[in-house]
Amino acid sequence: MDSKQIQYILKVAECQNITRAAEQLYVSQPALSHFISKAEEELGAKIFNRGTTPLTLTQAGEHYVKTARMMMALEENLRQEIDDLNNSRDGEIRLGLSDMRATSLLPFALPEFRRLYPNVTIKTVESGSRTVEDNVRNGLVDLGIIPLYDYGQDLCAKVLYDEELLLVSSEDLPCERGNVRPWVDIEEVTGRDFALLTGDNRLRRAVDAVFLEHGVKPRTVMESRNNMTVYMLATSGMALAIVPETVVRMMNPVRIPRIYSIGKSGFHWNIGAIRREDAVLSGAQEQLIRLLRNRYL
Template sequence: MEYKQFKYVLKIAELGNLTKAAEELYITQPSLSHYIARVEEEMGTQLFDRSTNPLTLTPAGEHYCETARMILKLDAKLRKDVSDIAENKVGTLLLGMSHARAAYFLPYIFPPFLERYPRMEIRTKEQRSSLLEEYVAQGSCDLAVMPLPLSGKYTLKAESVMKEELLLVSGKALPHHVREDGRPYVNFEVLNGQQFTLLHPGHGVRMALDAIFMEHEVHPGHVFETTSNEVAYRLSTAGVGIAIVPESTILLSAAVERPYMYSLTERGLFWHIAAVYRDENYLTEPQRYLIELMKTQFMRAEHRQQGDGTVA
């Protein structure tokens, strides 16, 4: 789409002189005169009053130029929009994560992401981990942020963006030891027979803890189930059982009473939070940037944590 006729008419209107306009347009004056005469014939009216010096626009010419400017402006916008879409600078990124993780992650990653991609829209789907895997596999989410390991039901790629400690929270003191850095910790045998507040099956923390309890032969007493780490944390601080929650939950949630907090074993118990996607070859530039942004932002949190224990 060139719109030469608009550019030619606008240039003559700007300069008021055919010869000068022809020079700036890099064509001969007779060619330009012939071109304008043909445009006027197509329009059925004169666009320029040739009795004046410099040339002036007729009322029809004024309207023609006003419309021509609008069309050229829309054309420029169209070209930029198509170019931005082709370069993945415009569009929608569908991001899946749990509600609690969204509360922790999004304030850190949204501002720098939108500063770099102001015309990108991020839409979140906040669901438990088992559903997020399905969403990514089916294409309902471009990326999901969730704990490892994955279930193995789908062929997905995962990149760790954060290592986070799982802490035991109790409303009462438990038999414990103290590490050299001063942090108290409990061993798994202390957990046997304890009343727990745990997330429902299917949630990331619950799947991880079920595997840990089986590996270390932990047999909880009564278990109260909830859908929220925050609820589990606040109940434990009120003295209703004990909870094992991610450190981010503690940072975001208000305790009912000041709780006792312990690492699990001297090394601590950690899990990896990962960005999960279908195929690296289909990651767009904004999606790749978001993953790298998460790695950068949450590296500080990882450095604050102690120990090397990892959820198996």
């Protein structure tokens, strides 16, 4: 497998059509067909099902393409790392994350990163975690920062830190004393009014799973796409809310409500950095991940 062979096979797999791939590669269609036949002969297996329209990969072809993409990514990352060394480690890291994560993480990590990599630019693409996943998958960002709950298993992930999800109330609730903060039995809030995130939100799915597990039936009086909105509604006395600890840290100076852990052990999830499976991290990207992880150590 040389780089030219990989390039040609990947282009055909992308176009799902030999004629269209040949046009984009600036080679003739017969020459490309001959090239594919030769590659299949060397491999000892068919790469494409030629009897289908559009062209599809065989099982062997799927393995070939997956490995070929990884090899291309390794080669590109090797070039990038050598370029980093030769050019004072310059370049750009495209980082996908929510505006809340950007506000809570980047001011603490980026000053040190800039000291270490003064010629590397960080470009953020801020959106919801589902869009962050899609942007990583489609190559629009290099790294994504998301909760590692119900995320795509086709992506590689590194845990950055553990985050507790907290119950917010404007009034005292029946509770027990905990090591860090008081905690409430989740079953005690069944039937209470809740301000919750919308159903397409990852946190909402995690909260609904806990409600279902414990037989809790909340009365949803308000739905929002914004964690800070449901937090402020809870502090106003309108309803209870469940938000990440990050939101509590950011919003406490604005209005200080009652904050409770959910259950004696608390309700936690991991926040992590995700990347494509075929992408190899550069030295600068590895360092950025270490600094983001250190934010909550």
